[in-house]
Amino acid sequence: QVHLVESGGGVVQPGGSLRLSCAVSGFSLSNYGMHWVRQAPGKGLEWVAFIRYDGSKTYYADSVKGRFTISRDISKNTLHLQMNTLRVDDTAVYFCAKDRWQLVRAPFDNWGQGTQVTVSA
Amino acid sequence: EIVLTQSPATLSVSPGERATLSCRASQSVGSNLAWYQQKPGQAPRLLIYGASTRPTSVPARISGSGSGTDFTLTISSLQSEDFAVYFCQQYDNWPPYTFGQGTKLEIK
Numbered sequence: 001q002v003h004l005v006e007s008g009g010g011v012v013q014p015g016g017s018l019r020l021s022c023a024v025s026g027f028s029l030s031n032y033g034m035h036w037v038r039q040a041p042g043k044g045l046e047w048v049a050f051i052r053y054d055g056s057k058t059y060y061a062d063s064v065k066g067r068f069t070i071s072r073d074i075s076k077n078t079l080h081l082q083m084n085t086l087r088v089d090d091t092a093v094y095f096c097a098k099d100r101w102q103l104v105r106a107p108f109d110n111w112g113q114g115t116q117v118t119v120s121a
Numbered sequence: 122e123i124v125l126t127q128s129p130a131t132l133s134v135s136p137g138e139r140a141t142l143s144c145r146a147s148q149s150v151g152s153n154l155a156w157y158q159q160k161p162g163q164a165p166r167l168l169i170y171g172a173s174t175r176p177t178s179v180p181a182r183i184s185g186s187g188s189g190t191d192f193t194l195t196i197s198s199l200q201s202e203d204f205a206v207y208f209c210q211q212y213d214n215w216p217p218y219t220f221g222q223g224t225k226l227e228i229k
Binding site: 035046050060062106 | 153155157163164165166167170171176208210212213215216217218219220221222223
C-alpha cells in the first residue's frame with residue numbers, strides 16, 4: 001500500500017531555511033516522479049517543484065526558483081525540499097505527491113497529509 | 122502558463138441531487154485534466170484523470186467529461202461524504218502544473 005508522510009515543517013523567520021522530508025513506502029522513488037504542492041491558509045493548490053522518476057531533471061515554480069531545491073535519497077526512499085530565503089508568502093501546508101505513471105503527462109495519484117510551514121517574524 | 126477557471130465558486134445542493142462543476146482552460150489541454158476532492162484538514166484525493174477516467178476506488182456516481190478547454194465533473198445522487206472542495210488540474214503543458222481555484226460543494 002502506498003504511503004507518504006511529510007515532516008520538517010515549523011515556524012521560521014523571514015530569510016530563514018527549512019528542509020522538508022517526505023518518507024514514502026509501497027513504491028520506489030526510482031520508479032515515479034515526485035512533486036511538492038503547497039496550500040496557503042484558506043487558498044487553493046499551488047504546484048512548487050517536481051523531480052523526474054530517474055532523477056535526471058528538476059522543475060520549479062517561478063515563485064520558488066533559486067530558493068528551493070527538490071531532491072531525493074533513493075536508499076532511504078525519502079523526498080526532500082530544501083527551502084532557503086523563506087518569505088512570509090511561503091507560509092502554507094506543503095504536500096508531497098506521486099505521479100501516477102512514468103509518462104511525461106501524469107496526474108498526482110497519492111498525496112501525503114502535509115506539513116505546516118509558517119514564516120513569521 | 123495555462124489558467125484554469127472553475128465555476129461556480131460555491132455550489133449548494135441537497136443530498137440525493139446532482140451536482141455539476143465546471144473547469145475551463147485558457148488553452149487546450151487535450152484530455153490531460155484531473156479532478157481532486159479535498160476535505161478540511163485532509164490531502165487532496167484524485168477522483169478523475171484523463172478527463173473522464175476514474176481510479177478503481179472512486180464510486181461510479183462521480184464522472185468527468187470534456188476535452189480541449191471545457192470540462193465537467195458530475196456527481197449524481199450526492200452523498201454526505203461528497204460535500205467538499207473540488208479542484209481541477211492540468212498536466213498537459215508544464216511547468217508549471219496548474220490548478221483551478223476550487224469549487225466548494227456545500228449542503229443546501
